[in-house]
Amino acid sequence: MKKGIKIVTIGGGSSYTPELVEGFIKRHHALPVKELWLVDIPEGKEKLEIVGKLAQRMAAEAGIDMTVHLSYSREEALPGADFVTTQFRVGMLEARAKDERIPLSYGVIGQETNGPGGLFKGLRTIPVIIDIVHDIERLCPDAWLVNFTNPAGMVTEAVLRYTNHERIVGLCNVPVGMQMGVAEALGVDGDRVRIDFAGLNHMVYGLNIYLDGNNIKQQALEAVADPANVSTMKNIAALGWEPEFIRALQVLPCPYHRYYYKTEEMLAEEQAAAEETGTRAEVVQGVEEELFALYADETLRTKPEQLEQRGGAYYSEAACSLINSIYNDTRDIQPVNTRNRGAVAGIPAESAVEISSVITKDGPRPIAVDELPVAVHGLVQQxxxxxxxxxxxxxxxxxxxxxxxxxxxxxxxxxxxxxxxxxxxxxxxxxxxxxxxxxxxx
Amino acid sequence: MKKGIKIVTIGGGSSYTPELVEGFIKRHHALPVKELWLVDIPEGKEKLEIVGKLAQRMAAEAGIDMTVHLSYSREEALPGADFVTTQFRVGMLEARAKDERIPLSYGVIGQETNGPGGLFKGLRTIPVIIDIVHDIERLCPDAWLVNFTNPAGMVTEAVLRYTNHERIVGLCNVPVGMQMGVAEALGVDGDRVRIDFAGLNHMVYGLNIYLDGNNIKQQALEAVADPANVSTMKNIAALGWEPEFIRALQVLPCPYHRYYYKTEEMLAEEQAAAEETGTRAEVVQGVEEELFALYADETLRTKPEQLEQRGGAYYSEAACSLINSIYNDTRDIQPVNTRNRGAVAGIPAESAVEISSVITKDGPRPIAVDELPVAVHGLVQQxxxxxxxxxxxxxxxxxxxxxxxxxxxxxxxxxxxxxxxxxxxxxxxxxxxxxxxxxxxx
Amino acid sequence: MKKGIKIVTIGGGSSYTPELVEGFIKRHHALPVKELWLVDIPEGKEKLEIVGKLAQRMAAEAGIDMTVHLSYSREEALPGADFVTTQFRVGMLEARAKDERIPLSYGVIGQETNGPGGLFKGLRTIPVIIDIVHDIERLCPDAWLVNFTNPAGMVTEAVLRYTNHERIVGLCNVPVGMQMGVAEALGVDGDRVRIDFAGLNHMVYGLNIYLDGNNIKQQALEAVADPANVSTMKNIAALGWEPEFIRALQVLPCPYHRYYYKTEEMLAEEQAAAEETGTRAEVVQGVEEELFALYADETLRTKPEQLEQRGGAYYSEAACSLINSIYNDTRDIQPVNTRNRGAVAGIPAESAVEISSVITKDGPRPIAVDELPVAVHGLVQQxxxxxxxxxxxxxxxxxxxxxxxxxxxxxxxxxxxxxxxxxxxxxxxxxxxxxxxxxxxx
Amino acid sequence: MKKGIKIVTIGGGSSYTPELVEGFIKRHHALPVKELWLVDIPEGKEKLEIVGKLAQRMAAEAGIDMTVHLSYSREEALPGADFVTTQFRVGMLEARAKDERIPLSYGVIGQETNGPGGLFKGLRTIPVIIDIVHDIERLCPDAWLVNFTNPAGMVTEAVLRYTNHERIVGLCNVPVGMQMGVAEALGVDGDRVRIDFAGLNHMVYGLNIYLDGNNIKQQALEAVADPANVSTMKNIAALGWEPEFIRALQVLPCPYHRYYYKTEEMLAEEQAAAEETGTRAEVVQGVEEELFALYADETLRTKPEQLEQRGGAYYSEAACSLINSIYNDTRDIQPVNTRNRGAVAGIPAESAVEISSVITKDGPRPIAVDELPVAVHGLVQQxxxxxxxxxxxxxxxxxxxxxxxxxxxxxxxxxxxxxxxxxxxxxxxxxxxxxxxxxxxx
Ligand SMILES: [Mn+2]
Ligand SMILES: [Mn+2]
Ligand SMILES: [Mn+2]
Ligand SMILES: [Mn+2]
Structure with a gap:
C-alpha cells in the first residue's frame, strides 16, 4: 500500500500554486500528499522562492504532513512521482502579450489560446511538454501527467500523437465555469446542476443539462440566452448571445465560443480594451505583481483572497478532484481532455477531446455521445x-x-x-x- | 430499344440554353435526342420565345431529327421524359444582385453560392426543386434529374434528404475548369490531364493530378502556386495564392476556395468591383441583354461566340457528357454531385459530395478516397x-x-x-x- | 417530489418474483416502492395467485409500506407506473423444451437464447414486447421498461429499432456472474473486482479486469484459463477452455461463448444430458413445480433458499440496482443492454450492445471502448x-x-x-x- | 516512352503459365511484353524447363517479339521488372493434400483456401511473399506485384499491413466466373452482364447485376436460385442453393460461400470424394502429370485444350486484363483485391477487400458501396x-x-x-x- 503521494508541479513558481496547495490541504485526509515538488526554470527563481515559501507556510499552518520541495531540475524532482502537474508559460506573460498584440495589429483576434496567439502558444509549449514526457517515461513511467498548460487541447493532442506515454489528462476550468454559470442563471446551487460535456478544449459544448438529475436543457438554454444572465470567464468579454441563436443551437456554448460566433464584436472589444487598459496579458502582469507582493509577506499563511481575481477559478478544484479520483478509483464523472476512443463520432479515436469521463485508477473513460449536433459538428472538426x-x-x-x-x-x-x-x-x-x-x- | 431521348429543360429560357442545344447537336449520333422541351414560367415568356426559336433554328441548321418544344407547364412537358435538366434562377438576376449587395453592405462577402447569398439562393431554390421532384415522381419517375441550378451542392443535399427520388445528379463546371487550368499552367492539352476530385460543390479539391496517367501532383501544384499561372472562373477575381500555402496544402483548391482562404482580399475586391462596375449580377445583366439581342436575330442559326463570355464554359460539356454516359452506360469517370456512400470518410453516407464517379446507366458510383487530408477535412465538414x-x-x-x-x-x-x-x-x-x-x- | 414508486412486473407469476420482492424490501429506504403490480395472462392465474400471495406475505413480514397488486390487465396496471419490468415466457417452459429438442434432433445446439432456439424465442417474444411498449407509450409514457425477458439482446434491438420508446434497458445476470467467477478464481471478494464489459447480450467480453482498481487482466485470464477454476451459469455445462486460447484471446469470454468456441463439445454434452436428465427446460420444469409447492405454503414469509438453484443468481440484484440508480441518479457503472451511441466502434449507433454504462436518471450512458479486439470483432458482428x-x-x-x-x-x-x-x-x-x-x- | 514491358513470373513452372503466355500473345499489340522471366525454385527445375520451353515455342509460333527467360534467382530476374506475378505453391500439391486430408480426418472441411487448410496455406505462403516484396522494394521498386497465389485475400492483407510496398493487387477468377455463371443462367453472352462486386476474396458478393446496363438483380437471383442453373468452380462441388435463401439474401453469393452456407453438405461431399477419387489436390496431381507430359511434346506450340480442365478458367484473362489496364491507364472496372480506402463501410480503410475498382496507371481505385447488406456484413467481418x-x-x-x-x-x-x-x-x-x-x- 502507498505510504503517501508524491506530486511534482512543473512551473511551480506560478501565481496559481497557492490554489493547488490549498486544494491538497483540504483533501489531505482522502488524498495524502506527502511530498510536493515545485519545479521551475532558473530564470523563475525569484518567483519560485516566494511561492514556495508561502506553500511551506500554508502546509505548516494546516498542520499536515506534506513537505514542499523547491527544485530547478526535473532530473532531481521526477523520480518516484505519482502525479506530475504542468502549469508553465514558455516566454512568460511577455510572450503572451505578443500573442495578443501582433494579431491585433493586423485586425485579427489576439488571444492566448485561439487564433494566431493560440497557435504560437502551442508552437512554444509543445516541444517543452514532449521533453517533459520523455523525462517522465525515463524517470517515473507510472506517473500521471496532469496538464494545465495551455493550449491544453493542442498539447494533449500532441502528447497522444507524438509520445507513447498514455497517462496524460488535460484539464481546464471552463466546464465547471459553465456549470456554475447555468446554476447562477437558474438561481440554484452549483452542485445540483450536471452537464454532459463534449467537444474540444475551449470549444466544449453542454449537450444536456440536468437539475437534480432531470433534463432541463430547454429551460437552461433560455436562461443562458437571456441577456440578463451573461456568464463568462475572467479573460473573456461578457458579450451576450442572440437569444434565437442559442435556441436554434440547442446546446450550451462555452465562453470561448464567442471568438467564433461573435468574432467581430470580440475583435472590437479587444481593440478597445488594448487601447484603454492594455491586453489581457498586460492587465494580468499588474495583477501578478500585486499577488507576488502579497505572497512575499511572511505573515501570510493561507491563500490570499485576491487570487480569485486572477482568473483561475476552479483550477485547483479541477486538478485536485482529478488526482483524487485517479488515486482513489472513485469512478465519478469529470470533464477532461483525453483520448476520444470513439466517444464523439467523426473525431479520430486517438485524438484528444474534452468530454465527460468516468475517472478511474486506470485513467479517464469517455462517455459515448455519438454524433455532435449537425450545426456544431463542422466547427469542431475545423x-x-x-x-x-x-x-x-x-x-x-x-x-x-x-x-x-x-x-x-x-x-x-x-x-x-x-x-x-x-x-x-x-x-x-x-x-x-x-x-x-x-x-x-x- | 428506345426510339429516341426526351429531354425536359426547366428554366429553358436561360441564356445558356444554346450551349445545351449545341451539345445535343454535336452528340446526336451517340445520344439521339428526339424531343427537347424548354419549360419556363409565364413571367419568362419573352426570353423563352427568343431562346426557343434560336434552338429550333439551330436544330434545323444541323439537320438533325430533334424537335424543340416550348412549354409553360411541367404537367404538359414531363410525361415520358428521360432526363430533366434544371437551370433556373428563382427571382432572376435581380434576386442575385440582392444576394450580392446586402451582405456587402454589412462588410460581408456577397456571392451567388457562398455566404449569406448562397444561403438565400438555397432558401429560394430548394422548395422549387422539391416541387419539381414531386412532379417527376408522379409524371416520369424513371427520369434522371440533372441539376445545374445553384447552389448545386445544397440542392443535391436537399433532394437526397427530403425526397425519395434517387435519380438526381448535381453538376458544376468547376472541376473541368480546374483540369483546364492545370493543363494551361503546364502548357499541355487539357485531355492529357486527369484529376481525382473530392469534396463539396464549390469546395472541391484535386487530390491527385495525372499527366498521361502519371502522378504529377507536385509539379502541378508548383505550377498552380506560381503567380504567373492564376486560373479562375469568370465570376471569381483572379487573385493568386501564397506559394507556400499551396505547397503545404498538398491538394489543388478550386477557384471558390478563395472566399475561404483569401476572405479579406476577396471582400476588398468585391467592394471595389461593386463600386466601379457593379456586382457580378449587375454585370451579367448587361451581358444577358446583349445576348438576348443577338439571339433574337432570326439569321442567327448557331450558338453565338459571345456566349463564351457569359461564364458557363464547359457547362454544356458537363451536362451532355453526363447524359450520354448514363444513356450509353459508358462507365467513364466524371466529377458529379452525388450520394457519398462512404466514399469520403467522415461525411454521412447519404449526404451529397462532389466526387469523381463512374457514370453508369444506373447512375454515378463514387470512387472511394478514404479521409481527406487533415488540413482540408475541417473546412469541408464545416x-x-x-x-x-x-x-x-x-x-x-x-x-x-x-x-x-x-x-x-x-x-x-x-x-x-x-x-x-x-x-x-x-x-x-x-x-x-x-x-x-x-x-x-x- | 415523488411520493413513492410504482413498479409493474409483467410475467409476475414467474418463480423469480420473490427475488425481486426481496430486492425491493432490502432497498426500501433508498428505493421506496409503494406499489408493486404483478401482471400475468389469465392462463397463468394459478401461479400468479401463489406467487402474489407469497409476495404479500413477504412485504407484510418486512413491515414495509409496499402494497402488492395482482392483475390480468395491462390496461389496469400500467397507468402511473414508474418502472415496468418484464420477465415472461411466451409458451412457457413447454415452448422452451421444443426450442431445445427440435434443433438437437437435427444435430444442432438447442438452447434458450442461442441458435435456432434463441431465434424462435425471439420470434415469439418480440411482438409481445412491442405490444407492451405500445401500451406503455399510451398509458405511462415516462416509465422505464426494464427487460429481463430473453433473448434480451435481440429484444432490446427490436424495441430500439421498431418503437419510439427510448426508455428501455435490457438486463442480464451474466456480467455479474463473470465478476463473481473471476473473484472466486482469484480467491478475493467479489466487490473488489471490476470488469469493463462490452459486446452483446450473452456474447459479452471483459475487456479489462481490475482488482482494487489495478488492472490485473493477465493474472485474471491465467486464473480463468486454469482448468481448476471453471466458472459458468446454472444452465451451461462447465466445460473448461484451452489455456492457450484464453491467453491468445486477451479478453474474458462469457459462459455462453462456449456455444461458439466449443460448439462440438457443447453439442455432445447437450445430447448426453437430454438423454440422461432431459433438456434444461425439462429439468427446470421439475424445479419450478417444487418451488411453487414451497411458495404455496402459507407459513412461508420470506424467499426460500431453494430459489437460488433455479439459475437466476444476481437477477434481483441487477434489476434492483438498476432501478435504484435510475431513480436516485447515482451515476454508478453497471453493465446493461442499451443503445450503442458509438461506444463500440463498428456497431451501428442505434443498435443494442451490452456494455458498462453510467446509470443516470436520464438512462444509461455507455462508456466508449473504441474497437473490440480484432479476434472477437468478427463474431460479435456476425x-x-x-x-x-x-x-x-x-x-x-x-x-x-x-x-x-x-x-x-x-x-x-x-x-x-x-x-x-x-x-x-x-x-x-x-x-x-x-x-x-x-x-x-x- | 517505354520500349517494352518486362514481366517476372514467380512460380513460372506452374502448369498455368501457358495461359499467361497465351494472354500476352493475344494482347501483344496493346501490351508489348518484351521480356517474360519465368522464375522458380531449384526443386522445380524439371517443370520450369518443360513449361519454359513450351512458352518459348508459343512465342516463336506467334511471331512476336517477346523473349522468355528461365531463372532460379529473383536477384537476377527482378531488376527492371514492370510487373511481377506470383503463382507459386509452397510445398506444392503435396502440402495442399495435407491441408485437405488432415482437417477431414477431424470431421472438418479440408480446403485449399478455407478453414484450417486456408490458414496453413497462408502460414506457409505469407513469409515467402513478404520476402519477395522486400526484393521488389530493393530491385524494382516501381514494379506492380500481381498476386495470384492463394489465399489471395489473406496474402494481400499481409502485404498491405506488413510491408510498405503499395503496388500490389490480388487477383482471383471467381468474380469473372460468377459473371459467366449468371450469363449462362440467363442464356445471354457473358459480356452483356455486369456485376458490382464487393466483399473479400473467396467471400465476394454480387451486390447488383446488370444486363446491358439495366439492373436485373431480381431476375438474376431467381435464375441462380433455380436448381437447374447451378454454377460453380472446378474445385467446388456443384450443390444447389435453397431458392428461398437466395431470395432472402438479396445478393449473389460466390461458389466458395457454400463452405459457409452449406457446411454440412460440403463436408459430406468432400468426405465421399476423398474416399472415391481422392481429395482435390490428389485429383489435380494426376491432371498436372498429364499436362506436363503434353507440355513436354516439342511439337506442341500453342496452349493445349486440356489446360481448361485444370480449373484456372479466366486466370490469364484476369491477369492480362489487369496488367493491360495499369499499363495503358484504361480506367475500366475490374474486381480486384486492394486496399479498402473506405469503399466498404465497417472494414478498416487499410485492409484488403475484393471489390469492383477502376484500374488506373496509379493502381486500382475501389468504387464505394457503403454498408454491405446486414445479413452478409457479419460473416464478412468474421x-x-x-x-x-x-x-x-x-x-x-x-x-x-x-x-x-x-x-x-x-x-x-x-x-x-x-x-x-x-x-x-x-x-x-x-x-x-x-x-x-x-x-x-x-
Ligand atoms: Mn482552459
Ligand atoms: Mn458551379
Ligand atoms: Mn441473460
Ligand atoms: Mn481465387
Whole structure:
C-alpha cells in the first residue's frame, strides 16, 4: 500500500500554486500528499522562492504532513512521482502579450489560446511538454501527467500523437465555469446542476443539462440566452448571445465560443480594451505583481483572497478532484481532455477531446455521445484539423506546416495575412522556437 | 430499344440554353435526342420565345431529327421524359444582385453560392426543386434529374434528404475548369490531364493530378502556386495564392476556395468591383441583354461566340457528357454531385459530395478516397454542416434554423450580424420565400 | 417530489418474483416502492395467485409500506407506473423444451437464447414486447421498461429499432456472474473486482479486469484459463477452455461463448444430458413445480433458499440496482443492454450492445471502448447481423427473412438444414407465431 | 516512352503459365511484353524447363517479339521488372493434400483456401511473399506485384499491413466466373452482364447485376436460385442453393460461400470424394502429370485444350486484363483485391477487400458501396477478423496467435479441436513453417 503521494508541479513558481496547495490541504485526509515538488526554470527563481515559501507556510499552518520541495531540475524532482502537474508559460506573460498584440495589429483576434496567439502558444509549449514526457517515461513511467498548460487541447493532442506515454489528462476550468454559470442563471446551487460535456478544449459544448438529475436543457438554454444572465470567464468579454441563436443551437456554448460566433464584436472589444487598459496579458502582469507582493509577506499563511481575481477559478478544484479520483478509483464523472476512443463520432479515436469521463485508477473513460449536433459538428472538426496541423508544425518546426495551420484557422482571414502574421510572430518569438531556426544553430 | 431521348429543360429560357442545344447537336449520333422541351414560367415568356426559336433554328441548321418544344407547364412537358435538366434562377438576376449587395453592405462577402447569398439562393431554390421532384415522381419517375441550378451542392443535399427520388445528379463546371487550368499552367492539352476530385460543390479539391496517367501532383501544384499561372472562373477575381500555402496544402483548391482562404482580399475586391462596375449580377445583366439581342436575330442559326463570355464554359460539356454516359452506360469517370456512400470518410453516407464517379446507366458510383487530408477535412465538414442546416431551413421555413445556418457560415462574422443580414434579406426576398411567411397567408 | 414508486412486473407469476420482492424490501429506504403490480395472462392465474400471495406475505413480514397488486390487465396496471419490468415466457417452459429438442434432433445446439432456439424465442417474444411498449407509450409514457425477458439482446434491438420508446434497458445476470467467477478464481471478494464489459447480450467480453482498481487482466485470464477454476451459469455445462486460447484471446469470454468456441463439445454434452436428465427446460420444469409447492405454503414469509438453484443468481440484484440508480441518479457503472451511441466502434449507433454504462436518471450512458479486439470483432458482428435479421423477421413475420436469420446463425450448418429446422419449429410453435400465419386468419 | 514491358513470373513452372503466355500473345499489340522471366525454385527445375520451353515455342509460333527467360534467382530476374506475378505453391500439391486430408480426418472441411487448410496455406505462403516484396522494394521498386497465389485475400492483407510496398493487387477468377455463371443462367453472352462486386476474396458478393446496363438483380437471383442453373468452380462441388435463401439474401453469393452456407453438405461431399477419387489436390496431381507430359511434346506450340480442365478458367484473362489496364491507364472496372480506402463501410480503410475498382496507371481505385447488406456484413467481418489474425500469426510465428486464428475460423468447431488440428498440421508442414520452429534453428 502507498505510504503517501508524491506530486511534482512543473512551473511551480506560478501565481496559481497557492490554489493547488490549498486544494491538497483540504483533501489531505482522502488524498495524502506527502511530498510536493515545485519545479521551475532558473530564470523563475525569484518567483519560485516566494511561492514556495508561502506553500511551506500554508502546509505548516494546516498542520499536515506534506513537505514542499523547491527544485530547478526535473532530473532531481521526477523520480518516484505519482502525479506530475504542468502549469508553465514558455516566454512568460511577455510572450503572451505578443500573442495578443501582433494579431491585433493586423485586425485579427489576439488571444492566448485561439487564433494566431493560440497557435504560437502551442508552437512554444509543445516541444517543452514532449521533453517533459520523455523525462517522465525515463524517470517515473507510472506517473500521471496532469496538464494545465495551455493550449491544453493542442498539447494533449500532441502528447497522444507524438509520445507513447498514455497517462496524460488535460484539464481546464471552463466546464465547471459553465456549470456554475447555468446554476447562477437558474438561481440554484452549483452542485445540483450536471452537464454532459463534449467537444474540444475551449470549444466544449453542454449537450444536456440536468437539475437534480432531470433534463432541463430547454429551460437552461433560455436562461443562458437571456441577456440578463451573461456568464463568462475572467479573460473573456461578457458579450451576450442572440437569444434565437442559442435556441436554434440547442446546446450550451462555452465562453470561448464567442471568438467564433461573435468574432467581430470580440475583435472590437479587444481593440478597445488594448487601447484603454492594455491586453489581457498586460492587465494580468499588474495583477501578478500585486499577488507576488502579497505572497512575499511572511505573515501570510493561507491563500490570499485576491487570487480569485486572477482568473483561475476552479483550477485547483479541477486538478485536485482529478488526482483524487485517479488515486482513489472513485469512478465519478469529470470533464477532461483525453483520448476520444470513439466517444464523439467523426473525431479520430486517438485524438484528444474534452468530454465527460468516468475517472478511474486506470485513467479517464469517455462517455459515448455519438454524433455532435449537425450545426456544431463542422466547427469542431475545423478546430480539430487546426489543432492537428498545429501540433505537427510544433513538433517538426516546418514553416509551411505552420503557415497551413495559420491559414486554416477560422479566425485568420487569408493566406496572405496568415503569412504576414506568421513571419512577424516567428521573429518575435524566435528565442522560444528553436525548432524553426535550426539551420542557424551551426 | 428506345426510339429516341426526351429531354425536359426547366428554366429553358436561360441564356445558356444554346450551349445545351449545341451539345445535343454535336452528340446526336451517340445520344439521339428526339424531343427537347424548354419549360419556363409565364413571367419568362419573352426570353423563352427568343431562346426557343434560336434552338429550333439551330436544330434545323444541323439537320438533325430533334424537335424543340416550348412549354409553360411541367404537367404538359414531363410525361415520358428521360432526363430533366434544371437551370433556373428563382427571382432572376435581380434576386442575385440582392444576394450580392446586402451582405456587402454589412462588410460581408456577397456571392451567388457562398455566404449569406448562397444561403438565400438555397432558401429560394430548394422548395422549387422539391416541387419539381414531386412532379417527376408522379409524371416520369424513371427520369434522371440533372441539376445545374445553384447552389448545386445544397440542392443535391436537399433532394437526397427530403425526397425519395434517387435519380438526381448535381453538376458544376468547376472541376473541368480546374483540369483546364492545370493543363494551361503546364502548357499541355487539357485531355492529357486527369484529376481525382473530392469534396463539396464549390469546395472541391484535386487530390491527385495525372499527366498521361502519371502522378504529377507536385509539379502541378508548383505550377498552380506560381503567380504567373492564376486560373479562375469568370465570376471569381483572379487573385493568386501564397506559394507556400499551396505547397503545404498538398491538394489543388478550386477557384471558390478563395472566399475561404483569401476572405479579406476577396471582400476588398468585391467592394471595389461593386463600386466601379457593379456586382457580378449587375454585370451579367448587361451581358444577358446583349445576348438576348443577338439571339433574337432570326439569321442567327448557331450558338453565338459571345456566349463564351457569359461564364458557363464547359457547362454544356458537363451536362451532355453526363447524359450520354448514363444513356450509353459508358462507365467513364466524371466529377458529379452525388450520394457519398462512404466514399469520403467522415461525411454521412447519404449526404451529397462532389466526387469523381463512374457514370453508369444506373447512375454515378463514387470512387472511394478514404479521409481527406487533415488540413482540408475541417473546412469541408464545416461547409457540410452549413449545407445541412441551410437545407433544413429551406424545407421547414424555420426562422431560427435559418439564423443558425447564417451564423455557422464561416464567412459571417457573428450571431448579431447574422441576424441583421438575415432579417434584411428575408425582407428583400419575401416574395420568393413563402415558407418563411406562411402565417400571413390567411 | 415523488411520493413513492410504482413498479409493474409483467410475467409476475414467474418463480423469480420473490427475488425481486426481496430486492425491493432490502432497498426500501433508498428505493421506496409503494406499489408493486404483478401482471400475468389469465392462463397463468394459478401461479400468479401463489406467487402474489407469497409476495404479500413477504412485504407484510418486512413491515414495509409496499402494497402488492395482482392483475390480468395491462390496461389496469400500467397507468402511473414508474418502472415496468418484464420477465415472461411466451409458451412457457413447454415452448422452451421444443426450442431445445427440435434443433438437437437435427444435430444442432438447442438452447434458450442461442441458435435456432434463441431465434424462435425471439420470434415469439418480440411482438409481445412491442405490444407492451405500445401500451406503455399510451398509458405511462415516462416509465422505464426494464427487460429481463430473453433473448434480451435481440429484444432490446427490436424495441430500439421498431418503437419510439427510448426508455428501455435490457438486463442480464451474466456480467455479474463473470465478476463473481473471476473473484472466486482469484480467491478475493467479489466487490473488489471490476470488469469493463462490452459486446452483446450473452456474447459479452471483459475487456479489462481490475482488482482494487489495478488492472490485473493477465493474472485474471491465467486464473480463468486454469482448468481448476471453471466458472459458468446454472444452465451451461462447465466445460473448461484451452489455456492457450484464453491467453491468445486477451479478453474474458462469457459462459455462453462456449456455444461458439466449443460448439462440438457443447453439442455432445447437450445430447448426453437430454438423454440422461432431459433438456434444461425439462429439468427446470421439475424445479419450478417444487418451488411453487414451497411458495404455496402459507407459513412461508420470506424467499426460500431453494430459489437460488433455479439459475437466476444476481437477477434481483441487477434489476434492483438498476432501478435504484435510475431513480436516485447515482451515476454508478453497471453493465446493461442499451443503445450503442458509438461506444463500440463498428456497431451501428442505434443498435443494442451490452456494455458498462453510467446509470443516470436520464438512462444509461455507455462508456466508449473504441474497437473490440480484432479476434472477437468478427463474431460479435456476425451475431449482431443475426439479431438484426431475426428482429426483422419477428416484426414482419416474413418466412424468407426468418430463413435468412436461421441460415446466417453460426450454429446452423447449412441453408438446407436451416429450412428443415425452420419448418419444423414454425409448425411446433404455430400457436405463438401469429405473424407467420396471418393469411390463415380469415 | 517505354520500349517494352518486362514481366517476372514467380512460380513460372506452374502448369498455368501457358495461359499467361497465351494472354500476352493475344494482347501483344496493346501490351508489348518484351521480356517474360519465368522464375522458380531449384526443386522445380524439371517443370520450369518443360513449361519454359513450351512458352518459348508459343512465342516463336506467334511471331512476336517477346523473349522468355528461365531463372532460379529473383536477384537476377527482378531488376527492371514492370510487373511481377506470383503463382507459386509452397510445398506444392503435396502440402495442399495435407491441408485437405488432415482437417477431414477431424470431421472438418479440408480446403485449399478455407478453414484450417486456408490458414496453413497462408502460414506457409505469407513469409515467402513478404520476402519477395522486400526484393521488389530493393530491385524494382516501381514494379506492380500481381498476386495470384492463394489465399489471395489473406496474402494481400499481409502485404498491405506488413510491408510498405503499395503496388500490389490480388487477383482471383471467381468474380469473372460468377459473371459467366449468371450469363449462362440467363442464356445471354457473358459480356452483356455486369456485376458490382464487393466483399473479400473467396467471400465476394454480387451486390447488383446488370444486363446491358439495366439492373436485373431480381431476375438474376431467381435464375441462380433455380436448381437447374447451378454454377460453380472446378474445385467446388456443384450443390444447389435453397431458392428461398437466395431470395432472402438479396445478393449473389460466390461458389466458395457454400463452405459457409452449406457446411454440412460440403463436408459430406468432400468426405465421399476423398474416399472415391481422392481429395482435390490428389485429383489435380494426376491432371498436372498429364499436362506436363503434353507440355513436354516439342511439337506442341500453342496452349493445349486440356489446360481448361485444370480449373484456372479466366486466370490469364484476369491477369492480362489487369496488367493491360495499369499499363495503358484504361480506367475500366475490374474486381480486384486492394486496399479498402473506405469503399466498404465497417472494414478498416487499410485492409484488403475484393471489390469492383477502376484500374488506373496509379493502381486500382475501389468504387464505394457503403454498408454491405446486414445479413452478409457479419460473416464478412468474421472472415476479415480471421484473415487479420492469421496474417499476424504467419508473420510472427506465434503459436497462440495461430491457435486463435484457427479457433475463430467459423469452420472449426471448438478450441480443443482447433488445438488438435493445429498441432497436427504444424508437425505435418514443419519444413515450410520455419517461423514457428525458430528456437530449434540453433
Ligand atoms: Mn482552459
Ligand atoms: Mn458551379
Ligand atoms: Mn441473460
Ligand atoms: Mn481465387
Amino acid at each position: 478546430i480539430k484539423s487546426f489543432e492537428r496541423v498545429a501540433a505537427e508544425a510544433a513538433v517538426t518546426g516546418n514553416y509551411e506546416t505552420a503557415l497551413l495551420a495559420m491559414t486554416i484557422n477560422p479566425l485568420v482571414p487569408s493566406d496572405t495575412k496568415a503569412k504576414q502574421i506568421l513571419d512577424d510572430m516567428l521573429e518575435a518569438h524566435r528565442e522560444h522556437l528553436p525548432q524553426f531556426f535550426q539551420s542557424e544553430k551551426v | 461547409i457540410k454542416s452549413f449545407e445541412r442546416v441551410a437545407a433544413e431551413a429551406a424545407v421547414t421555413g424555420n426562422y431560427e434554423t435559418a439564423l443558425l445556418a447564417m451564423t455557422i457560415n464561416p464567412l459571417v462574422p457573428s450571431d448579431t450580424k447574422a441576424k441583421q443580414i438575415l432579417d434584411d434579406m428575408l425582407e428583400a426576398h419575401r416574395e420568393h420565400l413563402p415558407q418563411f411567411f406562411q402565417s400571413e397567408k390567411v | 451475431i449482431k447481423s443475426f439479431e438484426r435479421v431475426a428482429a426483422e423477421a419477428a416484426v414482419t413475420g416474413n418466412y424468407e427473412t426468418a430463413l435468412l436469420a436461421m441460415t446466417i446463425n453460426p450454429l446452423v450448418p447449412s441453408d438446407t438444414k436451416a429450412k428443415q429446422i425452420l419448418d419444423d419449429m414454425l409448425e411446433a410453435h404455430r400457436e405463438h407465431l401469429p405473424q407467420f400465419f396471418q393469411s390463415e386468419k380469415v | 472472415i476479415k477478423s480471421f484473415e487479420r489474425v492469421a496474417a499476424e500469426a504467419a508473420v510472427t510465428g506465434n503459436y497462440e496467435t495461430a491457435l486463435l486464428a484457427m479457433t475463430i475460423n467459423p469452420l472449426v468447431p471448438s478450441d480443443t479441436k482447433a488445438k488438435q488440428i493445429l498441432d497436427d498440421m504444424l508437425e505435418a508442414h514443419r519444413e515450410h513453417l520455419p517461423q514457428f520452429f525458430q528456437s530449434e534453428k540453433v
